[in-house]
Amino acid sequence: MSALFDSLKRPLGVLAVFAVLLPLLGACATAPGTGRTIFTGGLSEEGEAELGRKEHPKVMAQYGGSYTDPELNAYVTSVGNFLAQTSELPDLKFTFTILDSPVVNAFALPGGYVYITRGLLALAGNEAEMAGVLAHEIGHVTARHTAERYGQSMAANIAGAGLGVLLGGPAAQAGGTLGALLVRSYSREQEFEADMLGGRYLGRARYDTRAMAGFLTQLQGHSRLEAALAGQPEKADAFNIMQTHPRTADRIERALQQAGVNPVADPIRAREIYFQKIDGMLYGDKPEEGYIRGRSFAHPKLKFAFEVPEGFRLYNQSRQVLARNSDGSAAIVFDRAPKAYDGSMTDYLANVWGQKLRLSGLEAIEVNGLKAATAGASNGRQDLRLLTLRYDAKTIYRFLFITKPDQTAGFNRGFRETTYSFRRLSDAEAAKLKPRRVRIYEVKAGDNPGKIAARMPFAEENLKRFLVLNGFDENVVLQRGQSVKIIAE
Template sequence: MRTCLHRTKPHARIAMTVALGVALAGCQLTSSSNIPLNNNSRVFFDGNSDASIGAREHPRVVASYGGVYKNAGAEEAVAKTVGRLVAASEDPSQAYKVTILNSPAVNAFALPGGYLYVTRGLLALANDTSEMAAVLSHEMAHVTAHHGAARQQREEATALASKVVTNIVDDPAEVEAAVASSQRSLARFTQAQELEADSIGVRTLARAGYDPYAAARFLESMGRFSDYASARADANAAPDFLSTHPNTPNRIARAIREARQIGAPGIGEQDRDEYLSKLDGMLFGDDPLQGFVRGRSFLHKALGIGFTVPKGFALENTPQAVLASDGKGTALRFDGADLKTSQSLSEYINTGWINGLVENSIRTTTVNGLPAVTATALAEGWSFRIGLVRKGSTVYRFILATRDPSQGFLSSFEEILTSFRQLSPTEQARLRPLSVRIVKIHSRDTVHALARRMSGVAPSRRAELFALINGQTAKSQLKVGQSVKLIVD
């Protein structure tokens, strides 16, 4: 959530919060630095493109992911790798616009016309050039196979078919079955696209001279990181039939099979030390302008505020708002809006930005010395608890949503709201951004000794994070002289 969060439009309706748990997912990359390449492959950063879909969506993508991340080392590593992949791809004439997004999320995706996107969070998770190349080659496969255009045509056909059925069939059960059938067909289509991109990507990876097993290796790291970030010790491995992507274990197995058709493990470049050297000093986690997530707390240095969510909730900081979920159907949105000097919180809550507001539920209170108002809203089967806290000319808004308003839901809301506070000057001074530091392993180093040098995460989880970001497992052995990543402030 950016420093300017208080400029959020005050009339955004509360019904939007039912989508709190939905996150952008897929495959994406761009940067606004011009990087010279030592080949003729048409790779460029922030150039022009004739792809109307990509050009139209590009500004929205960049805004949604916190803007463009500028880092010379990361840009050089990406540009060099894309150059090799283009030359080895199924369409070497395809031009690409590559963007590195300023987001800690681990994500990459592609838009029609050669728009490729990768987050700095993904670059930080990768442990060598071949792993980064595996992601990029997968996304390039979506472009060369024209998956974006094909998906759009299929979605339009599905929407039209659903509309025709709805207009003609009188039986609601038949309508529902027909619409569900078309949705399953679309899901199978997009899953087939992902698997095709996996296959093409591994082959391209190998032709470019990289380790073809890197695709499976990085898919496993992504799965582990997802479990870590969402605080799930036992993630459900069951496939989600309507998921855009096939479930990770299935993709890993297929990626390994594809690699085995090329050769035995040990072939191709990995280029670990060179890649990690480019990451040294790169921002990790939240951008300071958007505040910091530290464990279960959100802290914003510039705004001087903070709050904490209950145990079991996982926080996500986005450019638009801070989101949280308990993984059981309860979701939180926190943002801010401008407030007129003469306007009270009671007046503000009645200005029409909340659908289903229960008028007699509005209560005036205080939160740690700051004026506040709470209320309840009911809309489309959802129950909402709203908390507004005023600090100067800004109103900070907590919106907790659930379909099951149990006593636990109400107590969670109270715990979150009452945790909101102003940070002391000392707390603000201590808040510093995290970055990636690359170090060499010495003979006396252990996982726990190296983990103790890390910051920004609870001590009990440092060893787990160290192993995760360095591709380590319970059976891995530290190798003297090997480069590893530490997260420090």
């Protein structure tokens, strides 16, 4: 502390501190949505719009672009614009995008860029629920939460720089780290504000304001199911949109009360219209990413397929396919080599992919007519089995099998079967692979949830998937003529 006081006693030290802290003054603004004064760090509304324009292409690339259904896109945009016109920024040009992703998510960028995934659209039960999601994201824009987070980061960095003047570099670095933590996600207070504003816009547009809390319950049911299917029921939050949007149904209700949002008489729900719009929408993985079908993975565009051992679950990720067993003690990672290689597969494995490993038992093999090579390795904690396959002159595929040393022998047979399950698909086989789609089904006499769920093409938990997809509990009684969502190929 004496160094701090000594610096303040010196005129130059005082001037340095004020020079660093001066940018904190005069960089405040009033958020249109809340009327609250926020520190923006000098980020203007024009700057927010420019930031949104720059980040938009990155979002599109990360999520696989927009979903190419003009009618559905026009529908979502019309609902979004209707809500935006009720906001405090009716003249802001909002851009609403359906992302071509099965992940259940929605978010907004500054400048009016609002995103909703087709995965979330499949889960919503009516137009009011979709509108509630859009209204919440519009609320983040009108409250200028991104500018506020930017201001928080700037304040932390400037404060850190000020401490750096007085105490040296490490303090400045600590300030920068704090700033990064502050902008990592929206705070609970900001989510509360977005719910207040979203409820306000829903009410002004005559939508059912209860849809916000009701849909949140369905989102939480979906996250629990996904976690259970992944063999990690204790990690439901990791499969939940609420991981980035910390909210509860009770908190949403309090937000609506605090905002003075009253229930709307004869509110818009538009369930049947919504069902008509999403009927036929792609569900799950798209053809460009390949399909998981039980323990099999097949790619209709790249024309190959393989199967993982019994007890393993597959996960299709952007750059790889992952499989792991129920307790997570063993895993399989499949991907495509980033670059072409002209040499043999043994040379590639030894000199490129496995060059930093101490390989053992390196050998050339053949897998269903494809040149391949395999070798073992260990990092002390895990045993590794590497496999490379040349698909064609430009394409090499790779498997990495990972086990605990004391369990490796027990997985050898299953991993060998996976190795020799890899094969090319003929044009006819690839053409038979079809994506899954949301379909609207009319309940017939004698139907029950179990009977309808049996129509769906999943390998497990069809009934639970059907109930979550429709927001039903286990005691639901279906009525003849009722419309429900199912998944079909």
